Amino acid sequence: MTDFADLVDGYQRFRTSDWRRQHDRWEKLKVGQEPRVMVIACSDSRVEPAQIFDTLPGEMFVVRNVANLVPPFETGGGYHGVSAAVEFAVTQLKVGEIVVLGHGQCGGCKAALAGTFDKAERGQGGFISDWVHLLDGARESVAKDHADLKSEEAREAMEQAAVRTSIENLRTFPFVRDAEAAGDLEIRGAVFAIDDGILRVMDEDGGFTPAQPRAD
Amino acid sequence: MTDFADLVDGYQRFRTSDWRRQHDRWEKLKVGQEPRVMVIACSDSRVEPAQIFDTLPGEMFVVRNVANLVPPFETGGGYHGVSAAVEFAVTQLKVGEIVVLGHGQCGGCKAALAGTFDKAERGQGGFISDWVHLLDGARESVAKDHADLKSEEAREAMEQAAVRTSIENLRTFPFVRDAEAAGDLEIRGAVFAIDDGILRVMDEDGGFTPAQPRAD
Amino acid sequence: MTDFADLVDGYQRFRTSDWRRQHDRWEKLKVGQEPRVMVIACSDSRVEPAQIFDTLPGEMFVVRNVANLVPPFETGGGYHGVSAAVEFAVTQLKVGEIVVLGHGQCGGCKAALAGTFDKAERGQGGFISDWVHLLDGARESVAKDHADLKSEEAREAMEQAAVRTSIENLRTFPFVRDAEAAGDLEIRGAVFAIDDGILRVMDEDGGFTPAQPRAD
Amino acid sequence: MTDFADLVDGYQRFRTSDWRRQHDRWEKLKVGQEPRVMVIACSDSRVEPAQIFDTLPGEMFVVRNVANLVPPFETGGGYHGVSAAVEFAVTQLKVGEIVVLGHGQCGGCKAALAGTFDKAERGQGGFISDWVHLLDGARESVAKDHADLKSEEAREAMEQAAVRTSIENLRTFPFVRDAEAAGDLEIRGAVFAIDDGILRVMDEDGGFTPAQPRAD
Structure with missing residues (x-):
């Protein structure tokens, strides 16, 4: 080990x-550094962007946390780690793309879906529970479509919904919206499924299809 | 690009x-996943733990944010992304080591030291400013020893102080202290200096010395 | 260096x-070892099969000499290094494929085409001259089609002709012919052009076309 | 496969x-190309110099044949593939080092020691037999020291003797001797033992000791 x-x-x-x-x-x-891409990925040890995307040092500005989440824009106090990173990437480094990278078998998504730690104290899952409450809306939308929240289908739907949630939250930041509107920033979503090793890329409608090799 | x-x-x-x-x-x-190590590193594109440590998928549970910071234990509400990840790593994955990896040329440390964004609004550095206020104590300790806060020496001292601060904050989490006391968890600090490409490892007194090859 | x-x-x-x-x-x-593929490549430092084909240890049985040449089957004495390797690969390891890999900018092909060392003594190019006499037939065929033997076109034609020559010579070995006839062995040719980094694969007519990605 | x-x-x-x-x-x-090093290695699929030495394209001029053999200098006719490569490396590329790389579990050395193919016809081991006759002297010297030629010790001794033989034969080439005498060329031997994955480097007395990390 x-x-x-x-x-x-x-x-x-x-x-x-x-x-x-x-x-x-x-x-x-x-x-x-002059990275052109920011990647927001999960802390999961199996979903290392530098390995999945086979990059070199200097190519990606990377945020990693449980379930690749972005909280919405807030003006109140407190420590906003992801917001600080997004602000740094968009306004200081002026990256041209933000990629939200979800993944299969995501423990955070699973906990959000099952409400595993819902009443846990801090130190017993309470922090995780609070954090994945960011996925409450995603959970509701998945519950509408899936009777069995423990099914494979519900889990996959949740992992895709988490990516869409982070992207929606990114767009609550005025400076993100401005950069996108000015054509200076593109936001993309993708899910790396550990089961079959396939990367699925989000299309304009929020659906996901396997990434295709570049035409030569 | x-x-x-x-x-x-x-x-x-x-x-x-x-x-x-x-x-x-x-x-x-x-x-x-069964990683034995959690790494807390900066989002900086040049300090990719999987590249600096040449690891394989599955080996490290990784948090990355601006300036590799850990906020202190808090019982209040709000989104505590780093706390959730530490809780997940220590209480669910039961990692045996946490490594806080700082680095040279750190934009977050520089901003903290210079107070660059001190009065900036959100979207103009306000989020960064709030986030690096976690380094206020570190900044004070560096200011005591360094008259010129813009010197190379002050910058390096700040980058090392940031690692020590994150480690101190880790130890404000009761479950982290418990795991350490039980001998189930070790906490380590290191700084990767981009200038000379050398990894310096924190010793017991909080000083940093170049990592040595393993004796055969 | x-x-x-x-x-x-x-x-x-x-x-x-x-x-x-x-x-x-x-x-x-x-x-x-149980490699399925034998590769016959040039000694040129820029055409390392393990790098061009990104292989792992154990995957290719490799012969490398000046200009990726295979002498014809001979029953006489002397040291037949390539013949020994082909015999080992085909009759002992029972590889299923032999790939002759030529390359652009080949010093051996250039010397063969220009007759650079034609009268050189041993130690001044004499060994090279003797060795690339294996390409005399190739040179003739190139000379028929190219008035200017120093042209890019002639050089490329020679590099492709060298691959065809090695393949023809491979087929002078009875055990190679037998294995091919039995459907146990396939022989392939390819040229890695250093100029544009493209691998061209030989088709059934002896022409060369860029290697295509595998259809998914 | x-x-x-x-x-x-x-x-x-x-x-x-x-x-x-x-x-x-x-x-x-x-x-x-301007490689500084020529490597003479076995065709064995497990002993790929670019992998064992983790090199980049352009760094090594490589000859590979069964049992990493160099025939002695000969003035007669015939195809001298290794001699041509050595002549090209030393007199044209002016490499500064030649490394003969032997290895454990070498099928060619084993065949030489056991006389496996001694009376085999061409196509049934005859080419291999002729080729490994280059190791007749090595076999004799091993037989003097080892009663049981099938022992592990005899096999290892043979693999080291093969490297020494190739080096001795290299020194029968006048232009190699000249370059060495002028201080322009160094000749080195090494054996990569597949059993324990250790590279042993030949010292001045022809003994082999594990390669050591460079002192910092």
């Missing part, structure tokens, strides 16, 4: 390969 | 390489 | 990544 | 990753 010593082994590999060999790329990165 | 079409290209590579070739590993991952 | 110390660095990476992580694969490889 | 269609899949990955991303490196390689 991987532990910190293994991570340090991995760092030694990074040192003598990517760091040393990609000298020109790192020389540019030392000066500053 | 990398855009979503490039990410889909990368996914096509993932499909015909890791997904197809690591069939046994993915068969296990389909059933569920 | 890469030297042996760099190769040993690379081996250290291999040790802590592929060797350690692909335990199951290497456990099988320890018992013996 | 990997077949040609899988190799073409791998090429599609190469196209959208290394080829596209390492534009600067490939722009240089298009002009010509």
Whole structure:
């Protein structure tokens, strides 16, 4: 099982390969980052955007949290980690795309659907419960269409609904709406299904279809 | 410049390489994740834990936000994304280690140190400002030791102080303290300096020294 | 510039990544190899089959020499390195495919076409000259179609002719012919053009067309 | 099992990753190759130098044949594939190092030690037999020290002796000797043991010890 010593082994590999060999790329990165894409993904260890998308250092500005959620725009106080990251990406880095990446077998979506931690205290699931309340609307919409919330179909519908929810919430941020309206920003959704390893991309109607290879 | 079409290209590579070739590993991952390590890292595109640590899918449960911050334990309402992820990792996945990974050239730390967005409105840096107020204490401690807050030394001190702050805040969570006391959880800090590509690991006194190769 | 110390660095990476992580694969490889494909490629440093084809250890039995040449079947004495490898692959390992991989900018093909070392002594190109005499027939056929042997077109034609020559020579080996006739062996040709990075695959008429992605 | 269609899949990955991303490196390689190292390795599918040494395109000029053999300098006719490659590497590319890479579980060494194909006809092992006669001297020296030629110890001794034999034969080439004497060329030996995944490097006395990480 991987532990910190293994991570340090991995760092030694990074040192003598990517760091040393990609000298020109790192020389540019030392000066500053200029990613064109922001990715909002789940913390799940199986859904590492750099692995699923096979990217290089410098290519994606990445937020990861339980269930790839974006809270809605709020003017009140408190710590708004995702909002800060979105503000940084859109207004400072001026990324051209935001990708919300959901995934199959998502523990957060499952907990939201089942209400697993609904009355749990903090330290026993209470934080998770509060966080996935962001998916209350998604849950309702899934419940309308699926009698059995424990079915595979309901779970998949919930994972897609979570992506749509985060995208809707992104659009509650005035600066996001402005950038989109100005044609400076595109928002995309996708779900990586762990079951079959397929990435499904959201179309304009909010449906999801398997990603296709680029035509040559 | 990398855009979503490039990410889909990368996914096509993932499909015909890791997904197809690591069939046994993915068969296990389909059933569920069992990462032993949680990593809390910055959203910065240059500090991708999977690249710096050269890991495989399934090895790290990852939170990423601006400046790799952990807010302190709070019992009040609101959306506590990092707290939810820590609760999920420690009480549900029962990870054995949490690594807070800071980095050089951190825009969030720089903004905290300079107070760049101190009076900015939401959408002009206000969210960032609120978020990096988590580093107020760190900033004070750095200011004590460094007359020139714009110096390289102050910047580096701030990046290390941010890691220490997140670790202190982790320890305000009762379930984190309990797991540590029971010997079930270790908390580690590290900073990846983009300037020289070196990973510095926090020692018991909160100082940082370059990671060493494992003795054979 | 890469030297042996760099190769040993690379081996250290291999040790802590592929060797350690692909335990199951290497456990099988320890018992013996069972490659299904033999590749005959040039020694040129830019045309590494494992990189062009992105393979894993155990997948290809590989011969590499100047200009990816196969001498014809001979019953006389002497050291027949390529013949020994083909015999080993076809009769002992029972590979199902042999791929002759040519490439653009091939120094050996260029020397054959220009007769660069035609009268050179051993140690000044004499060995190269003798070796690329295997391409005398190819040169003639190219000379028929190309007035200017120094043209790009002639060079490319020669690189393709070299692949066809090796395939013809492969078919002078009775055990190769037998395996092909029995449907146990397929022989394929391809050329990797360094200029545009495109792999062209030989069709049944000996022409070459860009490799196409597999239909899903 | 990997077949040609899988190799073409791998090429599609190469196209959208290394080829596209390492534009600067490939722009240089298009002009010509300048490897500093020549590697002479076995055709065995498990001992791919680019994987064991984790190299990039352009770094190694590679010869591969059964049992990583170099025939001695000969002035007679015939096709001398290895000699041509050595001549090309040393006199045209002016490499600074030649590495002979042997390996454990070597089928060619085993056949040489056991005389497996000693009286086989061509097509039934005759080519292999002729080729591994290059190891007759190595076999004799192993037989002196090992009563049981089927023992693990004898096999390992043979694999090391094969490397020493190739190195001795390299030194029968006048232009190799000259380059070595002038300090322009170093010759090294190593054996990759498939059993334990360890690379052992030849010292000045012809003994082999595990490769050590570079001191920082």
